[in-house]
Amino acid sequence: MHSFKELLEKFHVHFEMSLFPATPQTLYSPANYFLSIGGKRIRPVVCLMGNELFDAIIDDSYKVAVAIELFHNFTLIHDDIMDAAPLRRGMETVHTKYSLNTALLSGDVMLIRCYDYLNAIQPALLPHILHIFNKTAREVCEGQQLDMDFERRNDVTLTEYIEMITLKTSVLLAASLEMGAVLGGASERNCKHLYEFGRNLGIAFQIQDDYLDAFGDPEKFGKDVGGDIKNNKKTFLLLHALEVASPQTRKELLRLMQENPADKVEKVLAIFRECNVESWAKALKEKYFNAALQHLEDIAVVSSRKKQLLEVAGFLIQRDY
């Protein structure tokens, strides 16, 4: 069994080779540029972990892990266009550094390249892996579309938001684990539990992300706290506050969102506190985190093999606040 750090190093051996042809350089160097700006590589590493939970890692898992990370980066390149984001991890986004057309086409070719890596695995496993991959890829697009739709709506419910977040971010984490499990020869039941572990963990992570954006310690969080509030982003916190606030407080919250006064962040945070959003979010995060742990528990392998995945879960879900 290997730690996250060890598997990350093993993955990098496969991911740092040239993943694209040399020419046309105008098409492939933007793709290589974007891959070079890094990332935590959580999804490909948990794919390897999903394999190793059941058996020694097979070569095919590295190919699937590369496809997963390429897919994730494809979504980021295109999302950055849709969000008109100038920066990603402190570096210029592809459409900013090159052009919209280049970012569009480099993203397309990155998505196509995923399927080359998938097609390199043993044929006996290909239809199953391709099925999970395609379903997940489609769901990620659906999540992105819902996210854009929600920006223009003021009546988004918490249930809808959880569905959107599940599609946009959790299913890829879940499917990465599941594909690893399939490659490791796991039973269907075990595969499903591992998928559900990832799905619930992903939702817990997103709740935490929303929470930290409002209440986090800027030094620890490393982001501009209150960014979601400034941008009227429909987060877990905002949607809950809109649901539980008194009619008067709700009206005030909507006014702040519309008028964007200078003290908006401060005032919205005060409303969040008034609505007990803080303790509610913590409890909701715990609920999903515990559901994730229960699914991991339910997987029929000796608990010593689950240690690395438990560590990853603990690393993603911080409990020190």
Added chain:
Amino acid sequence: MHSFKELLEKFHVHFEMSLFPATPQTLYSPANYFLSIGGKRIRPVVCLMGNELFDAIIDDSYKVAVAIELFHNFTLIHDDIMDAAPLRRGMETVHTKYSLNTALLSGDVMLIRCYDYLNAIQPALLPHILHIFNKTAREVCEGQQLDMDFERRNDVTLTEYIEMITLKTSVLLAASLEMGAVLGGASERNCKHLYEFGRNLGIAFQIQDDYLDAFGDPEKFGKDVGGDIKNNKKTFLLLHALEVASPQTRKELLRLMQENPADKVEKVLAIFRECNVESWAKALKEKYFNAALQHLEDIAVVSSRKKQLLEVAGFLIQRDY
């Protein structure tokens, strides 16, 4: 053996079913809209013909044909964004009717959907079909990138242009035929000949398209004649004229391209005639068309089976001017 028209009807039975989930409607109805505006469906039909050249059409061929047509439409949606084209077949393009973000994401999900249809074929054929499909998809992106690169260059050679055209348009026609042949159980040698038939036919078709844009009868051609000249598009004709013109005529041609005078089309056409571009283009088209026919001839099946493909070739390459 079936005619183009008969196979088109058979294809439509598979293609006119709902190819996407119902929701999110904001993601899938733009995709359905674009498919509804039609098209000649040449590529999926020649895929079926490639199968039938060797054996009775199998169900898998319809799935691959759907994937091919979805892929072609995906490229059109994204190309229309890159070209900022307001209309396609007289109808609004997706980014015009909806938005850039919607067109981007609907295109993405259409590409992903291709792989669902590919994954529905029998597993024994999947790796081979996926290999051809992925390679071709990558090449089509490369061709689009080269096309955009060439817009900003004034030193594009004819050889480079033929490479670009081959990637952007011919390889998909060629691969559609080849995948059909693979599904029909053809030998590797026969598959390659059929691929080369399609590749050469595609180039001949493009030469004809460039020719008709300059010298065609507007009534028959159905397009605004001279459009390529107005837009300084680097066509077969222009690149040849730039190569063979005297230094003085070349200078005049470049001046016309730069200054865009009112009588530009007329004057450029006069230069084309002076350079014998017309007969040169006809001869070049014949060269590629004959190469295509030779590859069809070289396929080891009785000639009576080749009748339908010969008719398609004759239909694509008109000889009445």
